[in-house]
Amino acid sequence: MDYLKPVILPGGTILPGNLFLAPTAGYSDGPFRSICRTWGADLCYTEMVSTEALWRGNSKTHNLLKREDNEPEYAIQLFGSDYDSVYKSLPYLTQHNPLLLDINAGCPVPKIIKSGAGSWLMKDPRKLMDIIKTIKDHTDIPLTIKLRLGWDANSINYLKIAQEAQELGIQAVGLHARTKEMAYRGKADWNHIKHLKENLDIPVFGSGDLFTSEDVIRMLTQTKCDGVLIARGAFGNPFIFSQIKGTIDKLNAKTIIDTALKHLDLSIQYYGDQAFKEIRKHFSAYLKGIPNSNDLRRKLMTAQTKDQYKHLLNSIL
Ligand SMILES: Cc1cc2nc3c(=O)[nH]c(=O)nc-3n(C[C@H](O)[C@H](O)[C@H](O)COP(=O)(O)O)c2cc1C
Structure with a gap:
């Protein structure tokens, strides 16, 4: 398992390991990050937060930054x-x-693109470099960027952007190996992650099509990337981090249900009544790991209280 190791960023900051929960809007909130940490994620990213909304004082955006008790970092x-x-x-x-x-x-x-952010910055790398310089000039907190391959297949420019950003002092690059045009379709081309790793001095984090522990191990060993950003593969399966580390035996329905209910508890603390709406997508994902649960999934979509959730989930056991 020599592919599992801490990541040392230029400047000396040490990331405690190299299995990360990727930034995922609508998913990587405090409760889900906490659950993923419990199951072995070494570091979790918040959902993307709007800088504009932050300085304008939007309370919902500020809430996205609340850190959970089991998140030392x-x-x-x-x-x-x-x-x-x-x-x-x-x-x-x-x-x-x-x-x-x-x-x-x-x-x-x-x-997001219309606002001039997100993958628009790959069309307008000058703007991205201005943003990097601004942050580097005003804080010592390590700075990383997360890129796609480029806008479309005819404008693959991740390497040029990453090298320029490296010159400006960023400390790692994440690469989702799809173009903007692909969105989440097609297959991520990991050859580009390998190519980036071979051509940069700073750490590279790979992203794209990490659905099972085998996928993750394959990406780490084939591309030699320094860390992985696990996204959809963790939805309903935060156990993936322990599976990669080999610290969990066979997964059973009780573990999945107990984890889903713990997730619900954390969400209630975080969102209040809104939790019952927020948790649905997660529950739907958790139940994918349980055979013959389609009927239950439908019923859960209308549950309104913790007792109803508990009752329905425990009916499986
Ligand atoms: C629902 C969803 C939300 C996402 N939100 C973000 C985000 O806020 N920031 C970001 O950089 N990437 C975001 N992504 C992209 C993921 O971080 C990741 O790069 C992408 O899903 C590829 O990994 P996968 O194929 O293993 O899911 C999101 C992906 C999904 C599916």
């Missing part, structure tokens, strides 16, 4: 479209003392 991902909004948001980001700050330069969602 976490990574904050930000998205912004200009250095001014990023600059104004910095005091709010740094007060949480994240282990690293990550710039989202890969989000393909039209609303």
Whole structure:
């Protein structure tokens, strides 16, 4: 298992391991990060947070930065479209003392692109470099960027951008090995992760199609990337981190249900009544790991109280 190791960033910051929960809007909130830490994630990224919304004082955005009790460290991902909004948001980001700050330069969602953020920054690398310089000039917190391959198959530019960003002092690059045009379709091409690793001096984190522990081990060994950003593979299966580390035996329905209920408890603490809505997508994902649970999944979509959730889930056992 020599592929599992801490990551040392230029400047000396040590990430406690190399299995990360990727930034995932709508998923990597406090409760899910806490669950993933329990099951062996070495570091979890927040959902992307808008720099504009932060400095304007949007309370929902500020809440996204709340850290959980079992998160001695976490990574904050930000998205912004200009250095001014990023600059104004910095005091709010740094007060949480994240282990690293990550710039989202890969989000393909039209609303984000229209605002000039996310993968738009790969079309306009000057703007991305301005944002990097602004952050580097005003904080010592390690800075990383998360890229896609490029805008489309005809404009693959991740290596050029990563090398330029390295010159500006960023400390690692995450690469989701799809283009913006691919969104989440098609197969991620891990050859590009390998190529990036061979051509950069700073650590590289791979992303794309990490659905099982075998996928993760394959990516680490084939591409020699320094760490992995696990996204959809952790939805409903936070156990993937323990599976990679070999610290869990065969998964059974009781473990899945107990974890889902713990997730619900954390979500109630975090969201109050809103938790019952927030948790549905997670429960639907958890139940994929349990055979013949389609009927139950339908019923869970209408559950309104903790007791109803508990009763329905325990009916499986
Ligand atoms: C629901 C969802 C939300 C996502 N949100 C973010 C995000 O906020 N920031 C980001 O950099 N990537 C985001 N991603 C991309 C993931 O971090 C990851 O790069 C991508 O899903 C590829 O990994 P996978 O194929 O293993 O899922 C999101 C992906 C999904 C499916």
